[in-house]
Amino acid sequence: MNTDALRGHMDALLLSVLEHEPLHGYAIIEALQERSGGALTVPTGTVYPALRRLERVGHLDSEWATVGGRKRRTYRLTPAGRAALAGERSAWRAFTTAIGSVLEPHRTS
Amino acid sequence: MNTDALRGHMDALLLSVLEHEPLHGYAIIEALQERSGGALTVPTGTVYPALRRLERVGHLDSEWATVGGRKRRTYRLTPAGRAALAGERSAWRAFTTAIGSVLEPHRTS
DNA sequence: AGTCTACATGTAGTCTCTCTATATGTAGGC
DNA sequence: GCCTACATATAGAGAGACTACATGTAGACT
Structure with a gap:
């Protein structure tokens, strides 16, 4: 299902999935799947290192919690992360438009 | 305009641009731009190594020509390349659908 | 008691592709 | 003579996604 075409889009996915609620890594993976x-x-x-990278650059911050004897690191968007998400969204649209216009021959008008 | 998000999609772009006519490297770059x-x-x-890679795996083959004193290597799709292009197209659709459904929150219906 | 699955996080190393920078050479206009 | 467009090519860097491994708890089933 996935090649390594994800490259460069992981950030967008992670930020997007955290937009409305903080989640921990495992839950993020499930959310992406769903x-x-x-x-x-x-x-x-792929996910854990990416989350740490996003935290390092200030787009996320995290907090440890223990739920039912299990430790979770819960990530939440920072304001910078929210701004980055907006940028990722418009970059995504530009990207699909560009590639799509080459790949799909259609519409001359 | 372009990050390294192209990764994994170059093949599709190159095959697509060669679908209807053989072209040489320089012309391919212009075609993509246009x-x-x-x-x-x-x-x-990026382009020249990618073309050679695609030739190596049998999706393209090439031929030298001299036009106006300049040497060109002209690439054309092989049958395998044509099949690969079809695969790339459906992979692209699956890819954009998947990422899009995560990135764009809308439409629950 | 032992095993298995789901939950949960993390790192080391590999792989592969894209990009930057550089090299080389022709043709034509100024 | 110089510059720009045309035309191809390679070495090396850089980065991020993947595989594989390591670790541990909780609960269900046998």
């Missing part, structure tokens, strides 16, 4: 209708199965070795 | 409305400026250091 929201994409099962198409996105992102491995833990 | 078809995308100027959004895609792909450097030569």
Whole structure:
């Protein structure tokens, strides 16, 4: 289902999934899976490092919690992260428009 | 205009631009630029190696020609390349659908 | 008691592709 | 003579996604 075409879009996905509620890594993976209708199965070795990277650059911050004896690191968007998400969204639209116009021959008008 | 988000989509772009006519590297770069409305400026250091890679895996083959004293290597789709293009197209649709459904919150219906 | 699955996080190392920078050469206009 | 457009090519850097591994708790089932 996924090649390494995700490259450069992981940030957008992670920020987007955290837009309305803070989540921990495992829940983020499930949310991505669910929201994409099962198409996105992102491995833990991709998600956890990416979350840390986003925290390092100030788009997320995190907090530890213990729920039912299990430790969770819950991530939430920072204001900078929210701004970055907006940028990612418009970049995504520009990206799909550009590639799409090359890939899909249609519409000369 | 372009980050390295192209990663994994170059093949699709190159195959697509060669679908209806064989072209040489330089012309391919111009075609990409034109078809995308100027959004895609792909450097030569990306295109030439990618073309050779696609030739190596059998999706393209090439032929030298001299036009006006200048040497050109003209690439054309092989049958395998044509099949690969079809695959790339459906992969692209699946990809945009998946990412889009995560990124754009709308439409619950 | 032992095993298995779901929950939960993390890192080291690999892989592969895109980009930057550089090199080389022709043709034509100024 | 110089500059721009045309035309191809490669070496090296850089970055991020993946595989595989390591670790541990909770609960269900046998």
